[in-house]
Amino acid sequence: MTFNPDADISGGKASRRGRNTGIAVAGGGVGVIAIFLISQLLGVDLSPLLGGGGGGQPAASDSALEQCLTGADANENVECRMKGASASLEAYWETEAPELGIAYNPPQDFILFDQATTTGCGSASAATGPFYCPPDQTIYIDVTFYDELRSRFGASGGPLAEMYVIAHEWGHHVQNLDGTLARSQDGQTGPTSNAVRVELQADCYAGAWAANASQVADDSGVPFLQPITEAQYRDALSAASAVGDDRIQQATQGQVTPHSFTHGSSEQRMAWFKTGVEQGAGACDTFAVAPADL
Numbered sequence: 001m002t003f004n005p006d007a008d009i010s011g012g013k014a015s016r017r018g019r020n021t022g023i024a025v026a027g028g029g030v031g032v033i034a035i036f037l038i039s040q041l042l043g044v045d046l047s048p049l050l051g052g053g054g055g056g057q058p059a060a061s062d063s064a065l066e067q068c069l070t071g072a073d074a075n076e077n078v079e080c081r082m083k084g085a086s087a088s089l090e091a092y093w094e095t096e097a098p099e100l101g102i103a104y105n106p107p108q109d110f111i112l113f114d115q116a117t118t119t120g121c122g123s124a125s126a127a128t129g130p131f132y133c134p135p136d137q138t139i140y141i142d143v144t145f146y147d148e149l150r151s152r153f154g155a156s157g158g159p160l161a162e163m164y165v166i167a168h169e170w171g172h173h174v175q176n177l178d179g180t181l182a183r184s185q186d187g188q189t190g191p192t193s194n195a196v197r198v199e200l201q202a203d204c205y206a207g208a209w210a211a212n213a214s215q216v217a218d219d220s221g222v223p224f225l226q227p228i229t230e231a232q233y234r235d236a237l238s239a240a241s242a243v244g245d246d247r248i249q250q251a252t253q254g255q256v257t258p259h260s261f262t263h264g265s266s267e268q269r270m271a272w273f274k275t276g277v278e279q280g281a282g283a284c285d286t287f288a289v290a291p292a293d294l
């Protein structure tokens with residue numbers, strides 16, 4: 001998705017942490033990290049993350065992000081794009097959440113980190129996929145994840161694919177506000193489990209935002225984003241497909257075990273992103289859908 005070059009993204013919520021702090025990647029061997037990556041990919045985490053306390057809290061270094069001021073910056077640079085997406089998502093949900101009967105408050109923060117950082121959910125390392133941490137209501141991402149998405153998981157990439165990831169995590173924040181997120185914590189897994197319903201709803205919310213993003217404007221009335229192109233839409237579907245449980249299980253364990261699904265199959269994730277795009281956030285009640293239709 002392309003930003004309008006003169007859109008004002010300076011109000012986007014995003015912080016930079018950990019650049020050149022030299023702190024070590026939090027504990028755990030390669031095996032632990034691989035398992036962890038699978039469970040965390042676009043996921044929500046309520047359990048402690050890798051390792052213990054990590055290496056302490058690096059000082060924030062936001063100076064680069066402070067230079068991200070316009071849509072043109074967001075088109076050029078991935079971190080500015082994150083800040084721009086944040087500005088758009090924030091404006092979208094301020095209006096949309098009340099429509100759904102949800103009292104909206106923004107996330108506490110949206111943190112881009114390098115290598116490792118401490119969070120309200122424990123330590124996160126570079127191997128951690130992007131996630132939303134409910135206790136501190138903060139979204140975390142190491143943007144090198146986007147390289148992983150392309151190289152390890154075969155997504156086609158592109159700006160909308162990147163922003164889909166953030167929009168999905170923003171969806172978890174909305175779910176946290178209305179209590180839906182907690183329904184994923186009943187210990188059940190499988191294609192029709194509450195965990196999967198929560199994830200698919202976040203995908204649907206991401207689609208709803210993407211479809212409406214060209215209507216969401218900055219304070220001067222300039223829409224942050226231009227309408228989605230066909231190619232960008234395909235890229236977003238490719239990203240949704242790449243993080244399906246079946247795709248990941250096939251790649252990592254050589255077989256698919258649906259009973260252990262926590263995020264939904266590739267087909268489910270693409271379908272619900274599409275539902276959001278075509279029908280809006282009001283059509284995202286994945287809990288109202290019969291198991292056979294999920």
Ligand SMILES: [Zn+2]
Binds near residue numbers: 041042199202
């Ligand atoms: Zn998720």
